Amino acid sequence: MPYAAKAKAQQFTRRKPNLMKKADQLARLCHADVALIIRRNGRYYTYRSTDHNQWPPTITEIKESYPLPVNLLPRDFDKYNRESPQKVEEPLTIVEMAGLQSLQDT
Helix, strand or coil, X not given: CXXXXXXXXXXXHHHHHHHHHHHHHHHHHHCCCCEEEEEEXXXXXXXXXXXXXXXXXXXXXXXXXXXXXXXXXXXXXXXXXXXXXXXXXXXXXXXXXXXXXXXXXX
């Protein structure tokens, strides 16, 4: 295995349990239902905070929920990771600012 691939595999092995732990903490401390799905190399790793048959909801159920869900993508986090706030071309919305706050809290 090339060094870079081995390093990525080791990084994933270290980070996955931490992400699962954070999901569990969020569920316990904030009394929230949390579902986490990680897919890497065709293998799935999941975490569910509840053991209900209806959890996690299907994509259709999520899309039909109200209020509409906030769907964040990697490019949304890139706005927060820029070095200079002057580079942001559009003002952050309240939802984006809340997302920024949650990133800073972790």
